[in-house]
Amino acid sequence: MDCMLKDNTRALNVASNLTAPQQRTIFTKERISIPGYYEIIQFLGKGAYGTVCSVKFKGQNPPAKIAVKKISNIFSKEILLKRAIRELKFMDFFKGHKNIVNLIDLEIVTSSPYDGLYCYQELIDYDLAKVIHSSVQLSEFHIKYFLYQILCGLKYIHSADVIHRDLKPGNILCTLNGCLKICDFGLARGIHAGFFQCQTNSSAVQPHITNYVATRWYRAPELLLSNQPYDKSVDIWAVGCILAEFYARKPVFMGRDSMHQVFEIIKMLGTPDKDLLVRFGTIKAWNLGKHSNNPVYKKIPWSSIFPFASPEAINLVESLLHWDSTHRLSVEQAISHPFLNEVRKPDDEPVCLQGPFDFTYESELNSMSKLRDYLVEEVNGFKAELSSPPL
């Protein structure tokens, strides 16, 4: 244990030396210590992960509210460390895009009992789930505007060869002025084939990404019925589900388990083709076919489900929610769809100029001390960049 603590202390001292401000504001009851130029406004929540509070800059008028999340015990928990590193790497990589959430500051506090990783982020009160499932009236123009922002963010993410893997309304934050920001990169994965080659040192590259794909309601059919590798089209399916949810005002495929989820999709999209079921390559997929005893469902036209939606909207839903992932639109095609013409700004749809996301660092982090050191390096790098003068 001494060894681990020593490791921790060494790593954390590096961080604290670099980042320690001269004055601290301390709130003893909730064990929060933040730089003196912040003033705590209110505690927003507390859970197993740590504590969240809202703060503002002292003397600032009008006050800019910031959410501070303190994550305790992060340095002894492998899963939290991995998630923190992954999420910070992605947020750092995608920073600056208006539809992807931005981190304001990071800090590692070492002095007990206030120790932990402190993350500072602009305070966004709502997520899209709260907006969709409320009584707020959404015109088709709002839907277009929201969807366009989601696709702009996703275009940026996909251009770096990254799959989000957990797109859903709950993971899209919504500011009061209607600006959407994609968040939660805890399950995101880089998929650039070149980096798989680097990781495996093998010429025969078979991108292998593991099975963790969250939130069943937004899960693509190939993830439910096949065990084969998947690609960016799983995010496109999720976007299709979100678009349909805008009109339905509730999730469109609400399965209780994976097979019920499949039947929910079949009820709307109809029984899939035999060829596709064969390509899925599983018995459960084969058993769904017309040859089995299962009833054969016909596709229900989206126009009869959403009679109030425009033909362009219906066409886009159909193009996104397709059984066959190869028939789904890419994010670039979706963004160019006539449905979004009214809100589109083609000059403001950037791609990630840094190229594909390099995830080879993951294979180097094969011990807890390396994970800790890496997190500290990430935080220090973030602070250093923050203090450097703008270009």
Added chain:
Amino acid sequence: MNVDEKLQQDENQIHALFHKKTSGFLTKENAATKLKDPDNIRLRNLNFNHRKYFKGEKKAKPIPVQENLEKLFDRKVDSGLESDGLTDINLDYIPDSPLIEKISEPGHSTLITPKNIIHLQSDSDLIIEECDRNYDCGPFYHLYNYENRIESDDYEAIIEAIIKDEISGTYPVFERELEYQELKGLVRKRDYILYYLFSKDHMGFFQLKEERLLFYAYPSIAYTSPLRYLDNGSEDELFTQEDDELLQTLDFENMSSMRTLDSNIWH
């Protein structure tokens, strides 16, 4: 005032009234048309430096989304960046968060004085009672258990995964393997004695060891276990007395070394 004058006056009043109503109606119509205009929903400039230039100018009309949201949540809501009314809509959105710029400001602030190192904020300043225990925000948004693509009752997928891994010589890695390896190097004889005699598990090593044994003992768990970001104790439910008895007879301590582990330990 004669009759003619009176009639003229009445006519003027009616005309004025009618004209007023007409212009009001037109105004509403214009406003309605304007709302449909895509340019009406724009991101506002979030940079506070621009506010002073807009001061004194007529404030922009709130967009319907905002009106609705405010109405919906029926409370004073801060957007996180603005606290007073709306400012003019700036058509040129500035992508960088203004707060990133602002964070560097306090470094030069005169508020920081070396004499006063720690400022203890009064507990009474904060409203703890109103704290929402379910509130969450990014980063690490919604830290809950992520589901596995393979569900526990999907025997076909489990068997297929086992066969594939056997062929390729890989095996799922316990999600807290590194944590386990570190604790294994730190645990001393004293800890074993304390655990077996008094059930004291200070470092959590023995609980982790049991979880790891179970993970490697049952392929169904290895291939279907959800990714838990929280140590909320729910894993305890996995253990039964029967499992414990079975585990006593098995030695999976070095199972990982018996196989070539999947090099990708990041799920």
